[in-house]
Amino acid sequence: MKLNSNYKILAASTSTIHGSGYLEYILDEATDFLNVDEILFIPYARPSGVTYDEYTEAPRKAFAQKNVSVKGIHEFENPKDAILNSKAIFVGGGNTFLLLKTLYKLDLMETLKKVVSEGTPYMGSSAGTNLTGMTIGTTNDMPIVYPPSFEALGFLPFNINPHYLDPDLNSTHKGETRETRIKEFHKFNSQPVLGLREGSWLEIENGKIELKGNFTARLFRSGVEAVELEELYDFWD
Amino acid sequence: MKLNSNYKILAASTSTIHGSGYLEYILDEATDFLNVDEILFIPYARPSGVTYDEYTEAPRKAFAQKNVSVKGIHEFENPKDAILNSKAIFVGGGNTFLLLKTLYKLDLMETLKKVVSEGTPYMGSSAGTNLTGMTIGTTNDMPIVYPPSFEALGFLPFNINPHYLDPDLNSTHKGETRETRIKEFHKFNSQPVLGLREGSWLEIENGKIELKGNFTARLFRSGVEAVELEELYDFWD
Numbered sequence: 001m002k003l004n005s006n007y008k009i010l011a012a013s014t015s016t017i018h019g020s021g022y023l024e025y026i027l028d029e030a031t032d033f034l035n036v037d038e039i040l041f042i043p044y045a046r047p048s049g050v051t052y053d054e055y056t057e058a059p060r061k062a063f064a065q066k067n068v069s070v071k072g073i074h075e076f077e078n079p080k081d082a083i084l085n086s087k088a089i090f091v092g093g094g095n096t097f098l099l100l101k102t103l104y105k106l107d108l109m110e111t112l113k114k115v116v117s118e119g120t121p122y123m124g125s126s127a128g129t130n131l132t133g134m135t136i137g138t139t140n141d142m143p144i145v146y147p148p149s150f151e152a153l154g155f156l157p158f159n160i161n162p163h164y165l166d167p168d169l170n171s172t173h174k175g176e177t178r179e180t181r182i183k184e185f186h187k188f189n190s191q192p193v194l195g196l197r198e199g200s201w202l203e204i205e206n207g208k209i210e211l212k213g214n215f216t217a218r219l220f221r222s223g224v225e226a227v228e229l230e231e232l233y234d235f236w237d
Numbered sequence: 238m239k240l241n242s243n244y245k246i247l248a249a250s251t252s253t254i255h256g257s258g259y260l261e262y263i264l265d266e267a268t269d270f271l272n273v274d275e276i277l278f279i280p281y282a283r284p285s286g287v288t289y290d291e292y293t294e295a296p297r298k299a300f301a302q303k304n305v306s307v308k309g310i311h312e313f314e315n316p317k318d319a320i321l322n323s324k325a326i327f328v329g330g331g332n333t334f335l336l337l338k339t340l341y342k343l344d345l346m347e348t349l350k351k352v353v354s355e356g357t358p359y360m361g362s363s364a365g366t367n368l369t370g371m372t373i374g375t376t377n378d379m380p381i382v383y384p385p386s387f388e389a390l391g392f393l394p395f396n397i398n399p400h401y402l403d404p405d406l407n408s409t410h411k412g413e414t415r416e417t418r419i420k421e422f423h424k425f426n427s428q429p430v431l432g433l434r435e436g437s438w439l440e441i442e443n444g445k446i447e448l449k450g451n452f453t454a455r456l457f458r459s460g461v462e463a464v465e466l467e468e469l470y471d472f473w474d
Contacts, residue, residue: 018409048417049424095421097380137380142418143334143387144374145425150383163412172255174435175400180285181379184332187286188382198411 005207008121009155010034011132012201013162013213015058015093015125023062023125025199029212031066033203034121038069040086044102045094045127059090083111086120093126093162096139100131101147113153122155126162129201133159134191138182155204157191164195164218179226186222193220202232242444245358246392247271248369249438250399250450252295252330252362260299260362262436266449268303270440271358275306277323281339282331282364296327320348323357330363330399333376337368338384350390359392363399366438370396371428375419392441394428401432401455416463423459430457439469 010033017025043055056072063070070090076082083089089112091099103109116122124132130139135150138161167177176184182193196202200213209232211217216228247270254262280292293309300307307327313319320326326349328336340346353359361369367376372387375398404414413421419430433439437450446469448454453465 014411016411018411046424047413047421049421098421098425137382139380140412142375142377142422143380144418144422146374146387150380163410165410165412173400173402174251174253174255175377175402176284181381184284184286184335185379185381187283188335 003157003204003207003209004117004155006117006119007155007204007207008033008119009116009132009204010121010123010201011129011156011160011196011204012123012125013129013164013196014198017199021062022058026201026213027062027066029201030123031063031068033205034068034088034090034123036068036087036121038071038086039063039088039090039123040073040082041070042073042089042091042099042103042128043094044073045092045096045099047092047094055092055094059092079106079108080111083108083115086115088121088123089115090123091125091128091131093128095144096127096130096136096141097143097145097147099127100136100150100152101145103131104148109153113155116153116155129160129162129196132156132202135159135189137189138185138193140178156202156209159185159189159191159193161193161195164197179220182220182226186220190222192222194218195220195226240394240441240444240446241354241392243354243356244392244441244444245270245356246353246369246441247358247360247438248366248393248397248433248441249360249362250366250401250433251435254436258299259295263438263450264299264303266438267360268300268305270442271305271325271327271360273305273324273358275308275323276300276325276327276360277310277319278307279310279326279328279336279340279365280331281310282329282333282336284329284331292329292331296329316343316345317348320345320352323352325358325360326352327360328362328365328368330365332381333364333367333373333378334380334382334384336364337373337387337389338382340368341385346390350392353390353392366397366399366433369393369439372396372426374426375422375430377415393439393446396422396426396428396430398430398432401434416457419457419463423457427459429459431455432457432463
């Protein structure tokens with residue numbers, strides 16, 4: 001499995017881990033990885049319905065500590081040009097359906113694919129990480145709006161399930177576990193699904209995918225028992 | 238708010254509550270309410286990817302205890318005719334996206350609306366209950382397939398969130414709570430959302446909606462604090 005060697009992608013399960021500020025756990029690493037002085041932030045996923053301005057303040061404050069400036073895409077007259085001229089892109093979390101619908105509506109999907117395939121660094125958290133996979137078919141989000149397709153950016157040859165949660169064996173709740181949901185996904189879809197726990201992230205560079213953070217990742221494939229992976233090198237080579 | 242007085246609908250949060258068999262907690266009530274000797278079961282939501290035959294065995298065994306026979310819609314040559322000729326319909330839970338996509342593909346949505354508006358009793362659990370609302374925009378399910386629309390059967394002038402779960406104040410998980418998700422829904426949709434806890438159900442008859450079971454229901458409206466309801470009579474009259 002050969003990835004585009006121009007890809008420079010950081011795909012995080014979450015922006016925030018328990019007991020820590022926005023991006024705090026990953027800020028050093030993200031700053032080093034992106035290696036730019038200015039980031040274009042895409043706030044379209046609008047967690048909890050905050051405004052684009054309000055949302056953009058969160059990464060702006062975080063990266064300011066590293067002397068990296070952040071501009072929201074909504075601050076530009078032409079969002080397509082903003083992407084084409086960006087030094088690095090960070091797509092924040094929130095609602096994946098809303099994010100995808102907005103990107104399609106503004107006709108930005110192909111532009112994002114183009115710049116990332118040409119080497120513009122891409123960072124995603126949560127919904128922004130769902131987009132790096134083939135489809136949003138393994139998002140945990142509520143379908144609050146109807147996008148014209150579930151097809152995502154497809155940088156990775158699999159789907160991501162961010163905020164991956166192990167089954168709670170003590171639960172009395174009858175809603176499906178995450179694992180059950182992903183198994184259902186595989187009745188109708190063939191691509192692998194990587195369950196990425198909060199505090200873990202992927203770094204894609206030079207055609208390789210590296211698993212970072214404190215946790216193993218859970219790989220689900222159609223018709224095969226799920227496995228825990230400590231690294232992805234071997235699997236995707 | 239006047240409902241069609243022909244509607245005879247039982248909308249359950251779940252088919253199964255903790256420590257109890259399939260439909261066990263609601264079997265007496267459902268049998269009395271539907272008041273027929275034969276039920277048409279719609280297994281299209283296929284929980285965990287089971288076959289239609291396997292899935293149909295669950296309600297068949299349950300209702301057999303009440304001398305009510307159950308036939309799966311897939312056992313009929315023409316599913317539209319099966320609905321038109323049914324004495325009562327039970328739409329089981331599973332994946333709401335899959336259920337809706339299948340109903341649209343087989344062109345059964347209008348047929349379901351027709352017979353229920355003319356008085357055929359309809360019972361739903363979980364995904365089958367999501368369908369009784371205006372859209373599936375407040376399902377908890379994973380979007381494993383892409384339906385041609387999120388529009389549901391619209392028997393009720395609101396959306397349902399089945400398996401409603403109160404926020405876990407001790408959780409360290411950063412995924413959104415159910416309440417946060419529904420609030421996000423209301424940034425883009427105006428209809429109320431009723432959070433129905435496992436073990437609760439609605440009975441709609443004579444143009445009235447009654448809340449049954451052991452729990453209050455949580456009503457979310459756009460721009461208003463959520464409230465707990467012990468009954469729905471007053472609110473929907």
